[in-house]
Amino acid sequence: MHTPKFPAERATFNVRFAARRHRLEHPVVNDPDFHIWQTYGVRAWPTLVFVDPLGNVIGFHAGEAPFEALDRAVRNILDRHRAAGNVIDTPLDVLEHAPDLDGLAFPGKVLAAPQRLYVADSGHHRIVETDRAGAVLRVFGSGAPGHRDGAAAQAQFTYPQGLALHGDVLYAADTENHRIRAIDLARGTVATAAGTGARGHPAPGAHPALQAELASPWDLAWHAGRLFIAMAGMHQIWVMHPSDGTIGPYAGSGVEDLQDGPLDGARLAQPSGLAVFGRRLLVADSETSAVRSLPLDGRGDVTTIVGSGLFDFGDVDGSGGEVRLQHPLAVAAGPEGAFIADSYNNKLKRVDPEQRRVTSCAGAAAHGRSDGPAAQARFHEPGGLSLADGALYVADTNNHAVRKLDLAAARVETLEIHGL
16 A cells, blocks of 8 residues: 655656656555545554455554565464465455666666766666667666666666765665675676675664665765665665675664764664765665755764754755755755755756755756756656756656756757767
8 A cells, every 4th residue: 555745746747757767566555645544543654454355454563574574474473274275375466566667667766977878777677778879888787676786687686776986996786685796897897895694773883885785775976985774775875894894883873764963873764875975975865855964074063054854845846944945865965056956846946055045947846858948948856966067967767868067058968868
């Protein structure tokens, strides 16, 4: 049952895109007006309600549950009722299967590098390398979900997202594998840099990177020998030191909320985008529809540039407390300034971190796919941004495309990917 928090999540059209993006193989009921939520007395996302084959509610569990425990509970219920003759093992023939997509599929993040462009082709579980004109040079990942190191064509990712480049090493947030991968661009090989594959929980201190348990790493940023990680599943920012092979929390207590303060006590909510801006790290704090800022030198507090709380969202430009975003997933920064992918509003916005001012620079509120003057162009839940040479490259997730905003000309064009 899908009961939405954000307005954009109420439309069945968008729910269908989300189900396809995650390749769900079970029916999904959209509950936009909270009827099912209220009927079952639900108070938290997610909540599990156990209903036996006779229609009796026999248990509740608020919050995520370990798969092993959930699997055991459901099997016990089914075994008892199967023995009593109450279970009919006939498959439901109601599924709407998504067609396979040529080219890109739900690209999550994009990284513009000198003479190169790297795209997290998330729906195809691979990383695509092109030139700036969109000609494919290499592909890392077989296209099948899984975890495997090795040569580019044999390696496997599962729904990769954020990318960061240092020298000849391209780091990738292997989100659903709960790992960080390192792609050696000179050799064309993939290796695991951090994570065991098990979903972890907030744990203070530094840990050996390959023994650490991560949780849905969503974006990456490289700065001064360190890899910063938006650890969305823990509501924290982590940092990895490749020089000594350690990793650990950098900011965030692990409690989901919007609260400023010291690095280890501040509260974040599903951070999903990172960008270095001067001496600060900008964070797209998606679940609070906020942009946060924290010091890169480890001294100082986490502060809020725009955003008010878990249930304060909308589409309002302006300054400080009057600004409203809706589930931003990406932030980019460079000499041209700082920008936000206001994902559920289908817009790109410019942010002035010092003045705490936000102005729309591309995209109409309605979803779609059209190029042209920035204000009339249309996107559909853009999730990734990267700045280079006066252009903002956009992973336009639900349009399965990479778009390019020429900042000087204020025009949007679609970058055609050739040879994929």
